[in-house]
Amino acid sequence: MTGTSPDFAARLRSAGLRPTRQRVALARVLFGAGHRHVTAESLHAEVKATRIPVALATVYNALNQFRDAGLLHEVVVAPGRSYFDTNTGHHHHFFVENDGELHDFPADKVTIAGLPAPPRGTRLSRVDVVVRVRR
Amino acid sequence: MTGTSPDFAARLRSAGLRPTRQRVALARVLFGAGHRHVTAESLHAEVKATRIPVALATVYNALNQFRDAGLLHEVVVAPGRSYFDTNTGHHHHFFVENDGELHDFPADKVTIAGLPAPPRGTRLSRVDVVVRVRR
DNA sequence: CAAGTACTTTAGAATAATTCCAAAGATGAA
DNA sequence: TTCATCTTTGGAATTATTCTAAAGTACTTG
Incomplete structure (x- = not known):
């Protein structure tokens, strides 16, 4: 193998979180590929598909903990819905009002x-x- | 009298809304003085104090209608809470994360x-x- | 590596914000 | 006035999220 698959357990540990089965499963989904925008509900659906049992409450817990640990950013764009963004770098958002879609764009070109x-x-x-x- | 007190009924009518007792009462609270930031709950409390009976559901209806009619702007800053802003001009917001306070600032000096x-x-x-x- | 303790997960109840509903009431056109 | 249409209303329903207490798991220490 050329690339080492990321060690999610270690990543959680260094964020001060115990690498439990469900947190690792969630981290894998969240951080396994490129940047993601998820809601608790959508993440729950995804992780359930991996056959690792995770309760919705656990997803909420984990998202809040990941956010507090700086692993995620919370983005509030629509009433009654919170998105969590795996991109913690400096950036901003497009929000498509019709369908609630969210897209990142880098902040480095933006001057305010x-x-x-x-x-x-x-x-x-x-x-x-x-x-x-x-x- | 020097200044004519604003005719809220007319204002509602020209926004395409029937000037019902409760909508006028809400408009009076919202637009009677300077710019305001309200939540459905806070507006409901205020209008109840005027002794005009208005159900909470009506407050939600009215806020949504006023927003759709362009009389208000909706601002989403915190999960699970929507603010409605009577300032429909071009401006931005300070959001005090500790206590959920919201302050306007004019957009005219801001360049993005x-x-x-x-x-x-x-x-x-x-x-x-x-x-x-x-x- | 056995134990104990502290931290986690879980299902379901609880809470909070908002919308829906069907019936009763108000508004405005004629 | 009359009536069709639009509104309001209280309460139920919905949605998003947090809480709770019990059961389970991870790490530390001996």
Whole structure:
């Protein structure tokens, strides 16, 4: 073999999470290929297909833990729906309003000038740009 | 009197909405003073205080209709919570992550350069910038 | 490697936000 | 006024998410 298959257990461990059977299964689905956008529901459906039993509550737990550990970013674009993005690098989103699709685009070409200073007593956490489009 | 008090009924009518007792009451609360950010729940509480009976379902109906009519903008910043903004002009938001507070800032000073073209088959609807801050 | 402890998972109940529903009520055109 | 149409309403239904307590699993220590 040329490429070593990523060691998800180690990755979880170094994020401070025990590499349990279900967390590893979830990590494999999430981080096994390119960047992904998932909802708890969609991820649950995917992981169930791998024949490893994972409860929906566990998916929610894991997503929140992964996010807290910096393995995922949470993106809120539509009421009542949270997306989790495996791309934790600096980037922004296209959101297709018709069907709820989400696409990344890199932030490195984007310049935002003229932002006002944060309200007093607050410090900047991050700037999210959502470009809403319609079909 | 110098300034005529705004005619909410007329405003609703010209938005294509029947000026019912409850819609007028809601419009009065929403548009009576400066710009507002409300949730269905908070608006419901406010309008109840005016002694005009309005069901929560009606508040949801009205907010959606007002939004569809262009009288309000919907802002989604936190999972499971939608804010409606009476400021329909071009502007962006500060979102204080700790307490869910939302503040407007005008878009006229803000320049965003280097945005990629919308995905094929879509046209731009609008660009939302959310500056997330923490206390 | 046996044990114990702390952390996890689980199913289902609980909560929260929002929408749906069918019946009762209000509005505006004629 | 009359009536057809649009609205409101309370409560049930739905959807997304979190909570809970019991059962299971992982890591540490001896």
